Amino acid sequence: MDRKLLHKTQRIYLIYFTVILLITxxxxxxxxxxxxxxxADESLRLREYEFRKNNISSLHISDxxxxxxYNxxxxxxxxxxxKNDSLFYTYYYENQDEETELYRELNTPITIENTPFTFSARTNLVESEDLIMSIAILFLIIIILLLAGLYFMNKRMSEKLWNPFYQTLQQIEDFEIDKHKIPTFNKSDIEEFNRLNISINNLIEKNTIIYNNQREFVENAAHELQTPIAVFKAKIDTIIQRSDITQGQAGILVSLNKTVSRLSRLNKNxxxxxxxxNNQFNKTTTFSINELIEDQLQFFIEQAEQKNIEIKTDFQNDVLIDANRGLxxxxxNNLLLNAIKHNIEDGQINISIFEQTLGISNKGIDNELPKNKLFKRFSKSNPSGKGTGLGLAIIKKIADTYGWIVSYYFKDGVHQFSIRF
Structure with missing residues (x-):
């Protein structure tokens, strides 16, 4: 799963803060x-020192x-x-608190009236342990607040610093080279982001020029080819009508005629x-998609009958759209012609309208079409087929023009294309 750059850096900071907290x-x-x-040890040794200095010389065994x-x-x-001082931990029962408590104790050898004794001084650690624990908890709270503050401050600063980058990214994502709308990048006070914007802007300008040149070339070439193709086709038709051609020559001319017809369709597409x-179909009207399909349905029924294909309709509601009716x-037409062309003998085509969606499904090859190439120009499911490979590209281009969503589904040998208006 992809993560945002900020999330990754914040995750690193969070791990670092957690490790620091667990260590400190x-x-x-x-x-x-x-x-x-x-x-505590120093305090016990001080008591021993004071005892030796102030008390041991005047103390008698009877005292x-x-x-x-009293001590x-x-x-x-x-x-x-x-023979030497001994410092250790020990436990004593406290009558006042009615519990056993931890002490730190010092034992050291002394001599009173030439008789050896042991000097024993101790200090209670329970209250001190409580104090230490309180200090540790307070420290922990301060560290957590400090690290949390640094984390959220860093998050806020990072979001602010990276905001120009995300603005640029959004502009690039919204950019479509065929929409004639060049993105405008906001100037940033960060040098690297400005360099990035300038580089992207230069790249877009160069590619836009190349795209426009290619599009102009295709448009001009298609226009220029119209007349030669029409003349060529007319001459072939004239020659075919002659009575002095042989059967072999007629076969070649028929083959040429089919090729020229395909070239003519390709040129028109x-x-x-x-x-x-070029937005030359900018005139729009509001009309019913149900009515449009019903007006042309008889033609497609006749086409489908040649392959014994049955066409069924299921219109749940009437859908009004605002678009160019011709487009x-x-x-x-392209959707239905594809459904007939790529159907099987004795097959079936289902045309459905539900809410704002038109669906056209048909039986066909028992494999899903490659979605990454589905709407690309000159892409065909069968390379040896007679089509131009532009039908679905035209469908996608028309849908994109009006913001419609084209979807393709395949299940149990049924191919379905749907248009969400």
């Missing part, structure tokens, strides 16, 4: 926790019970055989496409 949040907690433990009674967090206990592109007749 626990790292911050562990750093704060270590700093506090170091501070120890009284000392311990619950700094006690003198029996000798534990320590090219002229028709040229006129449509619309050409569109309907």
């Amino acid at each position: 949040a626990p790292l911050f907690y562990f750093i704060i926790h270590k700093m506090y433990i170091d501070n 120890i019970p009284i000392w311990n009674k 619950p967090y700094v006690k003198i206990v029996e000798d534990k055989g320590l 090219l002229l028709l496409l040229s006129k449509i592109e 619309t007749e050409i569109l309907v």
